[in-house]
Structures are given as structure tokens and as C-alpha cells.
Amino acid sequence: MSDLKRGLGEAVQAAFADLGLPPDLGRVTVSDRPDLADFQSNGALAAAKQAGRNPREIATAIAERLAADPRLASVEIAGPGFINLKLTDAALAARAAQVAADPRAGAETVETPRRVIVDYGGPNVAKPMHVGHLRSSIIGESIKRLYRFRGDTVVGDAHFGDWGYQMGLLIGAVTDENPAIGAEVERLNAEGSTDEPVPAVFEAVTLADLDRLYPLAAARGKEDADYRDRARKLTAELQAKKAGAFLLWRRFAQVTQEALTRDFHALGVDFDLWKGESDADPLIPEMVAELAAKGLLEDDQGARIVRVAREGDKRELPPLLVVSSEGSAMYGTTDLATILDRRRTFRPDLVIYCVDQRQADHFEIVFRAAQLAGYAHPGQLEHVGFGTMNGADGKPFKTREGGVLKLSDLIDMTRAKASERLHEAGLGEDLTVDEFQETARKVAVAALKFADLQNFRGTSYVFDLDRFTSFEGKTGPYLLYQAVRVKSLLRKAEKEGASVGPIAVAEPAERDLALTLDAFNAALVEAYDRYAPNVLAEHAYRLAQSFSKFYAACPMLTAGLAVRASRLSLAGATLRQLELALDLLGIETPEKM
């Protein structure tokens, strides 16, 4: 079952082939001029250019071959050689009926499913999530769901940032502040085992402590060489699995993961794997040996590196730093080892790194090194970068007090506002307290996620609290509102014994809704190919809007029997597709609001 756009595309392409023209020029797109047509093909223009012929002539020849197509009410040539295609109401109705009958609401699956890993780019130990972390989790989650829905086998991995120099900094800062912990670390380093449980003294460490200490330690590490050297030494101790350092680190990871799990859960984001950089650590020795055996490793200024620069590069790309002069594994080391680990345990066809755009160079370096080492083919590793979130001043977002806004605070604020609005509107009064809370949570999450996902991931954007927590216009709550209206309508219809029936389209709003329903698959394909959830978000919004217009223009319960049955079918198809699209964006739909 194919959507109309593709079906018509095949017909036009066949007509191009008939005329001895390149078939791929016969691509059909949704019309730019809905007043003139439903779909259009611009291929005659490109073909004319290639063949040195008159475009209108070619367009006319194509149109003659399409005239007999029973799906088309009209085929017209316009302007320099646009081919305008208008569908019959019957063809539209038939397609809408297909969508209505399809559990996948008209969405197809990929021909050859792949094994895919989505790497969420690592929330870090010791750093509570702030608004800057919204993007990787929201975009990553949506991409994961989208790929899975299209038929791929997908695993989402948090890729926890839990290894490296920052851990050494923290171990130093915490032991300095709390001598009891320091003494216990010393004792365990000397005579303990990493198999022991985390000692009770370490439980004094909270996420708030880490959050407070880390920026101080990082700043001091930058200006104080001795402090930095000590932190590096502690990092090396941790990576050498000294029991004291290791168990204290376990405590850091514990408290952080608890908080992160809570925040992610509130956002409806869940990982299939909660692996960390530390999990790749055991593979590092053999990986280093292998890199050396392959002749890829070079000694340079006391460190060991892999050179990845290529002939023809526009500038010199720095090498991958595999082993620091202190003997520590670096960011790129664990990333490369993780590629090796995944290759062995999952054999992915594709790994999607959903990470800040600023790390593009880093990934280019790691990916090149992976290819040199034979761990990956070109195209198998994709960095899907996203822009940064800035404040109204164009700089990274800060609260009025100058601090970062914690993600959990943002969610709470938005949820409180949603509750307030529900109360104001007198909505949800028949809900229990729990149901009401749950609805407010869903509204809040929808607002936050949709505000992010409607932007193309690659561009940076301004974080505006009012806009993020806005419930009117092109927002998540608008989409939920439309879905809930359909649900309410269908409940009422059921109570009145009204049933669905064959779909007919006649009114402009019905035609428009049917066309929008048809566009779902194309939106999914594009969002999938371009790693661009905003394409899907845009479709969901258009669908909600089409429905809202239809809802206003086409009464259902008061209509005649056949019309009512048809419109209820359209409403049902809309609901299913809208809920599916929202789910793929990671947005849950409440029953009532």
C-alpha cells in the first residue's frame, strides 16, 4: 500500500521513461499552489534543460500519458511547464479509507531493516541535568522511536559520562572536604578490593555536593598546575582500579544516576542500555595493543596518538589522543573502545550519535580512527549534531540569578502552569487528583518537547521560558487538545450509537484532511533519512490543524447518517495517526484535558 504522492510519482516516472527521459526526474511533490492542484511534478523543466527541448512540449506529452489515470480528476500544464495533478474525490476517499483501516495509519516500513544504536551522548556524572541537556534526550528519544517504528532494531544507550579527568577532580575535591572519606579512600587503596560494597562513610556524598564541588575543582584545575597534576594522578588511580578511588567513584555514579533516572523519567525518556564510558575501559588495553600492532599508534610529546589527517583536508585535523602522557584514557579513547565494544556485542549497521554540534570535530577524528582500525565502515557512524540552546541575549541560557536552570525545575514550573490553566478553564474537574496530576504532567512534557522538536535540530535557538511553557498556537498542548477533542467526540458518538462507515470526501476541509493523512508516510521517510524529527513535528501540527478546521467546518453528530459515518471514520483515522506521530515525538496523549 503506497501513499498517493509516491503512487503518482511512479506513474509520472513511467511516463518519463516512455518518452525516453530520465525517470527520476518525474518526482511528484505536494502542490505549492493548493488552489490549482493537489500534487505537482516539475520534472519537465529539468528534462527540458538536459535535453535542450521545450519544457511545455515535454509536459504536454507527459500529461497526455497521465490523462487516463483513474485517480486523476485533471492534469494541467501551468507556467513554464509545471504539471499539476488534481485527484478525484473517490481516489482521495479510497486512500483515506486505507489509512483508517491501517493500524500504522498509512506508515510503511523500511525494505531492509538495520541494527541501529542511538547514543544519547552522555549525561555526565556530577552534573544535574539543566535545560541544555533537553535536546540530546528529546531528539535522541524521538530518533530512536522513529527508527524503531520504521522497522529497524534499535537500542538506545545513555552512554553515561562517568570516566576521565573530571572523576579525578571530584575524588580530589571530595576527599579534601571530608577527611573521613579521604582516610577511607587511603585505607581501601592500600588494602581494599573493588568487589567490596561502597562503604557507609561514602554515603555522605550527595549530588548537591558534586554539583557544588565540580565547578570549583574544574576552575582550580585550570589555574593550579599542582592541583591539576594531582587530579590526573587520581584519575589514573581510578582507571587502575585502586579500590578506594574506585568505590568512591561508584558512589558518585550512584547518586548521579538516581537523579538522572528521575529527570529522564519525568520527560518520558528511557534508555535500553545505561552503559557508561567506564564500561569500555576493560577493552582499552587490547585496543591499544591492536592499534600499535597495526602501526597506527605514534608517540608524541609523551602521549600516544593516532594520526587521522587526510590528503586534501581543508585544514589539519588534530590526531586522536589515545593515551595521555599520564597514562590515562581520554574522551576519544573510550569512544573508540565503545565502538569496538558495540561492534562485538551488537554488530550495528548504524550508530547515531545524538550529541551537540560543537563536537563535530571530535567525532570526525574518532570515526576516522575507527575506520583506520577497521572497526567501522564509512557511513556506519553518524554524528547527528544539534545546535545549542541560548538565552534571549544569544548566549548560553542562564536564569535571572545567573545560574543554570535545572531541568527538574523547568518541568515542575511547566507542570504547575499546566495545572493552573486546567483549573482556570474548568477542565479536568471530573478527574481524580491523580488523573489530574497525570494530565498536567503530560501537557507540560508536550509543551517542552514540542517547543524543541519543531525546530530543525542543527540550528541553535533561543530558549524562551514563556514560549516553552506556552499552551496556545503551535505548541504541544495544541496537539494534545486536538487529540483529546477527537477522543471526546468519539466517546459521545459511541454513546449515541453512531458508528463509522465508508469514507467519502466532498467538503474542502475533508479533502484537505484526507491529503494530510496521506502525507504521514512521506514525513516519516524524510524525518528518518535526515534524522530530523522536526519534519514529523511539522506533520503532526498540520494534521492537528487540518482536523481542527474540519472539526469547525464539518459537524459530525448532527449530520446525516452516511456523512456522519464517513466523518467519524476520518476522525478516527486522524486520532490514530496523531497519537502515533506524537508517540514518535515522545509525547503522550491524555484521555481528557
Added chain:
RNA sequence: GCGCCCGUAGCUCAACCGGAUAGAGCAUCCGCCUUCUAAGCGGACGGUUGCAGGUUCGAGUCCUGCCGGGCGCGCCA
């Protein structure tokens, strides 16, 4: 200095391999609730797509140069 990204309506963002009249939302103004949820619907206003060239039948989109902004450039992650 070198490299990457960006510059679209007052604001925040879209725009499918280069196509017709560059679209939404917010804001402003005007209409629409005794009938299915008004968090809605309809309408108005709003543009030299940073500037200057070039390629093309056709450029927001491709090329060159400038201006403005963001980011990155091995021992943080």
C-alpha cells in the same frame, strides 16, 4: 590565524534534488460560543530572505567576495 555553522515578517522559527504568489506561531487589530471541548475557528496587518556580484528559463536554496553573529581548533568531556 585556520575551519565549521548561521543571518528569512516586530519576536521565535519553517521552507522536501534550484521551481509558480517565501509559510507557521506569537504580538497587534477585526469577527465567531443557546448545537460535537473557544488551549479553538475565520479574517486583516506584517518580507529587497544581511550586503554586492555570478551561474540559470528560474536562486532563501548553488558559486565568489564582503558585513554581522555563534562555535571548534590534542593531554576536559
